[in-house]
Amino acid sequence: MWRYREWLPLGPEESPVTLGEGATPLLRVARIGERYGFDDLWVKDEGKNPTGSFKARGLAAAVTRAVLAGCKRFVVPTAGNAGIALAAYAGRAGVAARVYAPASTPPTILSQIRSFGAELVVLEGHIGDCGRATREYAAESGAMDVSTLREPYRIEGKKTLGLELAEQLGWSLPDAIAYPTGGGTGLIGMWKAFGELIAGGWLEGPRPRMYAVQADGCAPVVQAFEQGAAQCVPWPEPRTAAAGLRVPAPLGDRLILAALRESRGGAVAVSDPQLIACAHELQITEGIDAAPEGGATLAGAIALKQRGAIRGTERVVLLNTGAGWLYRS
Numbered sequence: 001m002w003r004y005r006e007w008l009p010l011g012p013e014e015s016p017v018t019l020g021e022g023a024t025p026l027l028r029v030a031r032i033g034e035r036y037g038f039d040d041l042w043v044k045d046e047g048k049n050p051t052g053s054f055k056a057r058g059l060a061a062a063v064t065r066a067v068l069a070g071c072k073r074f075v076v077p078t079a080g081n082a083g084i085a086l087a088a089y090a091g092r093a094g095v096a097a098r099v100y101a102p103a104s105t106p107p108t109i110l111s112q113i114r115s116f117g118a119e120l121v122v123l124e125g126h127i128g129d130c131g132r133a134t135r136e137y138a139a140e141s142g143a144m145d146v147s148t149l150r151e152p153y154r155i156e157g158k159k160t161l162g163l164e165l166a167e168q169l170g171w172s173l174p175d176a177i178a179y180p181t182g183g184g185t186g187l188i189g190m191w192k193a194f195g196e197l198i199a200g201g202w203l204e205g206p207r208p209r210m211y212a213v214q215a216d217g218c219a220p221v222v223q224a225f226e227q228g229a230a231q232c233v234p235w236p237e238p239r240t241a242a243a244g245l246r247v248p249a250p251l252g253d254r255l256i257l258a259a260l261r262e263s264r265g266g267a268v269a270v271s272d273p274q275l276i277a278c279a280h281e282l283q284i285t286e287g288i289d290a291a292p293e294g295g296a297t298l299a300g301a302i303a304l305k306q307r308g309a310i311r312g313t314e315r316v317v318l319l320n321t322g323a324g325w326l327y328r329s
Contacts, residue, residue: 001057001160007196009065009156016064017093019050021057022160026168026317029286036302040315042174043288044165047323051088052112053081053291054161054186054321061157062146063089072096073143077130079182080109080243081322086146087118098137100130105243107329126238128248148183149251155192158185162193165317166203174208175314176265178301180293180321181212181221182247184256191259208317209265211309212256213300215240216269218248221256225267230254241272242292244321266309270299278302279324291327294320 001022002008010016025045033041046054059082063074075098076086083099090097097118101110102125113120123130131147138145146154166173173194179187187210194207212221218238224231234249250256260267272292279295282288290298297318304310 001060001157001164004160004163007159007163008061009153014068016060017067017089018060019056019088019092021049021060022164024048024164026165027286027288029282029288031285032281032298037305037312038301038316039313041301042315042317043282043286043294044161044317044319045288046319046321047289047291047294051081051085052323052326053085054158054319055081055085056088057157057160058154058185059085059089059146059157062151062153063093065153066144066146066151067093067095071144073141074098074146075100075134075137075141075143076146077101077127077134078105079127079246080105080326082148083113083118083120084109084116087113087116091117098143100133102126102130104246106327109243109326112326126246126248128234147251148185155185155189158189159193161186161319162190163197165190166194166197171203173203173205174317176209176211176310176316177319178211178213178297178304178316179319180242180245180296181214181250181256181267182244183250184212184221184252186319186321187212187259188252188255191263207263210259210263211265211300211304212260212267213296214267214269215242215245215275215296216271218246219269220248221250221253222267222269224253224257225260230257242275242296244291244293245296266304268300268303270296270303274299282320283324288320289324290320291322291324293322294318
């Protein structure tokens with residue numbers, strides 16, 4: 001992703017902390033498209049990143065800037081993939097990391113966090129509980145808290161998703177993007193990238209309609225969007241098999257909702273059986289090792305088409321934010 005360094009927070013003489021993140025494939029899924037009536041359906045497969053998810057982009061940028069500023073210790077709460085990414089990039093930079101994760105996190109993900117050398121603290125509860133523990137530890141120890149949107153650079157790494165999409169589509173943009181929304185930084189980052197590309201004269205025309213896809217067991221963004229609210233109400237007792245969607249109160253809720261409305265997009269919730277079935281369908285029909293979150297975007301796109309929000313003739317991009325193998329023990 002550092003081929004876009006002029007768009008990123010990196011000076012001319014500075015070197016990033018990198019594991020080769022970015023440049024993930026954008027794959028047309030013609031068989032699934034034909035099955036559900038989509039003429040031009042694509043998957044951006046972020047499971048091909050070094051740590052198995054799109055979190056590599058944001059944590060590479062965050063760790064790079066903090067280490068350049070002298071930081072020696074990091075901490076993060078995680079639903080799973082951010083913890084792996086921080087552990088790996090902290091290891092790459094030769095600095096310490098502590099990760100707080102819910103006990104419900106898939107065992108393979110917890111194992112990966114440990115294997116990269118981070119100090120892992122497993123707590124009962126959800127990511128919000130881990131966030132409180134993270135802030136307490138950061139205040140006590142002086143560690144850099146790289147929680148979602150509590151530092152300015154993770155969003156810059158996520159922005160490269162939008163830059164890559166535009167380049168891979170020949171400097172054009174899709175009509176609609178379905179994004180699995182937990183913390184929502186990828187959606188916010190892409191929306192920022194598209195605005196910057198248009199402002200810089202690289203692209204013309206409207207930005208894509210952005211659609212947030214959530215699990216019906218944890219859908220605060222869907223609820224707020226449907227109620228016309230500017231921010232989310234914390235979701236009580238979040239439950240879903242898609243760990244990355246188990247975020248009851250996204251800190252970036254105002255930015256997510258603003259992007260959905262500015263783009264004339266929307267939000268949709270799908271059930272766990274639907275998202276699990278769609279992840280499996282991507283695996284067996286197209287050979288894409290989709291995480292449950294990636295399955296959610298296919299289920300969401302199908303639901304949106306049935307509603308008439310997405311037309312079958314439009315170019316639609318689904319975000320598979322992580323690798324399915326991380327969820328299998």
